[in-house]
Amino acid sequence: MSPCITMNNKKNTLIALTGLFISAALLSSCGPDKKQQEEQAQTVAQVDAVETPTVVPVPVVKGKLSSTIAVPGELLPYQQVDLYAKVNSYVKKLMVDIGSQVHQGQLLATLEAPEINSQLAGAQSRIQQQQAIYFASKATYDRLVNTSKTPGTVSQNDLEQAEAKKNADFANVEAAKSAYKEVGASVAYLEIRAPFDGVVTARNVNLGAYVGPGGKGTDPLFVLQDQNRLRLVVSVPESYTGGLTNKDEVTFTVQALGTQKFTAKIQRLAGALDEKLRAERLEMDVYNKDKKLLPHMYADVNVPLPSRDSTIILPKTAVVTSTEKVFVIKLVDHKAQWVDVKKGIEANGQVEVSGNLKPGDQVVKQASDEIRDGSPVKY
Template structure:
């Protein structure tokens, strides 16, 4: 709004009045013009409108490279070997030679059980063997005499000789059956001794001296034995990150009990299939626990390296626009913008991988946003003009170097 002040002076001299009116008119035009502040505001408005219509942006060429990244996943430390020891036969605990925390070796006797009825069964089986042995020797002797006599023609019929041979063979079969029964009972005697199947530590004990144990007596094992010198670090890798792992990779992990320490393990086993519920692949690493710093079933925070296996286009994260409808970058051709749909790959630091209809050496907007509309004209920042000219040969062999970075 312009403010005008009109000052009129009335005089009797008729020749002075017109000159006064002229001066007043000049003053009126001068005082009614825009102020300096208003002119600056108008100029700023014009600049803002021009900036929207023709934004000034920084450009950079797209380059190929390999991007390394890591993801953090939870894992669990489990014993390399773990076994629950049960009693196979009904018996009583006669001797208990270990307790929780005992270090044992393969084949070491842990528990001696007692079952008096097994001794009686063993004696019975032994007597049965001797009985069938006597019967067999008698039938064998009969057959041998008939066979010897039959060499004189007409003394023994062929039928009698065959019946004697069949009786001998039957009695021999009874002897073998009795011996098998004896071995079965003797095997039960071996089950009365609980021995360690491998080197490890007793981590649970659910029995005492004199306890009655056996099949169906309890769901709890007599003892639990774990191999803690070597453990398995088990993790589940999400489907999107399974392509970068191999059995030669190493991972680092930490546990809550030792937050200031980092442990290293090598990938040993990959499931090779996805879990249908979690949509992830199970991966195992071997962890050597010679100092016993780690305990079984600890939870671990595992950092998994995800190196890129293919050469991808590497761009700053600021060059990728993620909207509710699409993910795109803004390519510049002849000072005009083109929205190009892309898919993001690995990310590390300020860089990310992108895949789409783009070529090496294409110029893209470094700081992209939805405000830079598709098809609009742009201006290149003066500081980037020389770099844009030099990047004309980026796509030619030998003119660019792959970008490799890690996190």
């Protein structure tokens, strides 16, 4: 073998080994390191999670869901009346003041109107005047009747005219008596009496004040309230009115009495919605014998909502409320299917829904609009 050939072979081998080391170094510097591999794996996992998310299914079941709704209420007097003067007069005497407990028919104030006494005397005089005229015409008629018993002495026409005059005068007497009663009724109006048992909560007059019939902007003489029984008034929103009955009982608190709870039974339902509030008015009777509660106090009221049979109950997290719709995500063959629903009452983390669902269906427990309609899912 020639020495030149041997030297050439060694030279070629050295060059090949040098190239191999250089290529390995280049490949080592260009290939991904461990951190890059982890980031790539995480990215792949995130893409996979978005494209095929893993969800927790929950079965659709039917049942009952009872709850309460907290609404503001107001305590009103069971009865309240503003007392005005019926006739123009002056305050002569006051028997009560603010805070006075009064009974039905009790005299609260007396008024004075001298012209009414004059009118009463005039009406009495007119009665006497009409009675005198009537007695005269009756006497004339009676004489004509007696005279007519002798044939030819009195004509039938004169007799009928006398009878008509007597009847007309009698009618005038009755009219005068009615006028007297009318003036007498005005005298009764000079006494202001309580129409029911209650408390005087306002007095707007003093002795000698000129008073008259109430009108717009006119303050009443007295304001009388029945505080032994109060009306608790609330307005329940339209979506919660279905099934409310007067057999239900509410609980309420008032700020002045802290956490002390009161109960009251629903007595009256409006049966219609207020056009402005879109709510139904409910009234409860509250007996207030110890007078702890005051009229026009505000109350925080818990109204029981009716439970419905055969209602689909789902976790609140399973219902998605977006700007466009309310829906749940139904699981069909490992694919997501959006189903439009309507929500009912909510309680204890659950909610009533109605829609194209039936018992046995599976829905996503933690639903969101990121799980697109028709996308594959894992569970």
